Amino acid sequence: MKTLLLCLGMLFSLSHSQELEPEEGGTEEVVDLFTTPTTKMAAATSDFGYNLFRQLATRDPKSSFLLSPISISAALTQLSMGASSKAERQLYRVLRYHTLQDSQLHDTLRDLLSAIRAPGKGLNSAARVYLDKTEMRIKLEYLNAVEKQYGVRPKALMGGARDQREINDWVKQQTGSKVDRFLSSPLPRNAGVVPLGAAYFKGQWVTKFSQSGQMDNFQVDGAPSAQVPMMKQERYPIKLGSDSDLGCTIAQVQMQGDISMVFFLPDEVTMNMTLIEESLSAEFVQDLAHTLHPVQVDLSLPVLKLSYSTDLLPLLSDMGLSEWLAQTDLVKITTLAAKVNSVRHKVVLETSPEGSQNTGSNPDSTSNSHLSFHVNRPFMFLVRDETSGALLFIGKVLNPRDLA
Numbered sequence: 001m002k003t004l005l006l007c008l009g010m011l012f013s014l015s016h017s018q019e020l021e022p023e024e025g026g027t028e029e030v031v032d033l034f035t036t037p038t039t040k041m042a043a044a045t046s047d048f049g050y051n052l053f054r055q056l057a058t059r060d061p062k063s064s065f066l067l068s069p070i071s072i073s074a075a076l077t078q079l080s081m082g083a084s085s086k087a088e089r090q091l092y093r094v095l096r097y098h099t100l101q102d103s104q105l106h107d108t109l110r111d112l113l114s115a116i117r118a119p120g121k122g123l124n125s126a127a128r129v130y131l132d133k134t135e136m137r138i139k140l141e142y143l144n145a146v147e148k149q150y151g152v153r154p155k156a157l158m159g160g161a162r163d164q165r166e167i168n169d170w171v172k173q174q175t176g177s178k179v180d181r182f183l184s185s186p187l188p189r190n191a192g193v194v195p196l197g198a199a200y201f202k203g204q205w206v207t208k209f210s211q212s213g214q215m216d217n218f219q220v221d222g223a224p225s226a227q228v229p230m231m232k233q234e235r236y237p238i239k240l241g242s243d244s245d246l247g248c249t250i251a252q253v254q255m256q257g258d259i260s261m262v263f264f265l266p267d268e269v270t271m272n273m274t275l276i277e278e279s280l281s282a283e284f285v286q287d288l289a290h291t292l293h294p295v296q297v298d299l300s301l302p303v304l305k306l307s308y309s310t311d312l313l314p315l316l317s318d319m320g321l322s323e324w325l326a327q328t329d330l331v332k333i334t335t336l337a338a339k340v341n342s343v344r345h346k347v348v349l350e351t352s353p354e355g356s357q358n359t360g361s362n363p364d365s366t367s368n369s370h371l372s373f374h375v376n377r378p379f380m381f382l383v384r385d386e387t388s389g390a391l392l393f394i395g396k397v398l399n400p401r402d403l404a
Helices: 037-059 069-080 085-095 105-116 140-150 161-174 274-279 282-291 313-326
Strands: 002-006 011-015 065-067 123-132 155-157 193-201 205-207 211-220 223-243 248-255 259-266 293-302 305-311 344-350 355-357 366-374 379-385 391-397
Touching: 037 065, 037 069, 037 085, 037 105, 037 274, 037 282, 037 313, 037 391, 065 305, 065 344, 069 085, 069 105, 069 123, 069 140, 069 193, 069 344, 069 391, 085 313, 105 140, 123 161, 155 161, 161 193, 193 391, 205 223, 205 248, 223 282, 223 366, 248 282, 248 293, 305 391, 344 391
Parallel strands: 011 223, 123 155, 193 344, 205 355, 293 366
Antiparallel strands: 002 011, 065 391, 123 193, 211 223, 223 248, 223 293, 248 259, 259 379, 305 344, 379 391
16 A cells, blocks of 8 residues: 655545555565464454445445444354354355464454453453254254353243343343343244344543534535534544545544544545445555554544444345355254344444543644544444454444434
């Protein structure tokens, strides 16, 4: 990715269509961005997440949505422990595990999940497999294996409203009471196999915002502006760049616990973000750390409280699992044919102005009174664990009120 500094207006331009040119007399250095089992696993779960995000954006291009893909990776990986070798390979390909060559894959994922849920990172997540006991005789060995590996035991469904209450209570407990009413209605009869993933995120900024709660206009494509609460701060330290190929400005705002929030703000007021969506990969996002520039800006962000719930099964079918869904071959779970009828997902994300530091001079950033970044129109964002590179959350917000 070639990085150019445009002196006029102090705007930084990124172009990922050009390669870095080696210095005269030198050779271009090829850098492996993911060098440990944990970072390779994080890259795989992230790429699964970006693929899932693209499928949802393609299916519903005029809607706001929010995902925590790693919770779905965890649930489907638990399910893979009950699959035949062929079915496992099918799942691993969609989960992007097929490139890892990690003989300790389950240990690596368990350690990654433990790391990103560490105190101070702001993430609570839950993943579990539910099994309809009325349709199958469940093998005890599978239940024990998943519990031993991931610390959560797959749960038998008994049918009716009590299953809804049990699932909702468990998800609420796992997310610190922040993800409530995970199921808004009872599961249907003959629910089959139900993997689920839920997550809640509320991180704390490194640098706090001095102004918050003031209502301001948020421009909406094809509709009147919405009034949303904003948080604002002058001379706020971020990393910034402008990508002419994607038609957007990219800003990385640091949070505590080595978490960052990355905003993709299109140059125009538009719900069409296809170019940005198609660019996303673990490698591209990792490379941003080296191409965005430390600066101080007048920063305005919406105060977010977003919630989103969906059934991801149709998306997984479109991602290459249609053959597996027709014949799941979950031979380590039951000797009978088992059908996955839904993959439930619900997430909640909040931001607030709190931070641990006041704004101040930063020797590594450029200060310019004309430089500003105002997220006051449709945008995309992701929440990322910088230590591992794992994608924790990803969202597309056409109007913050859509996800309230």
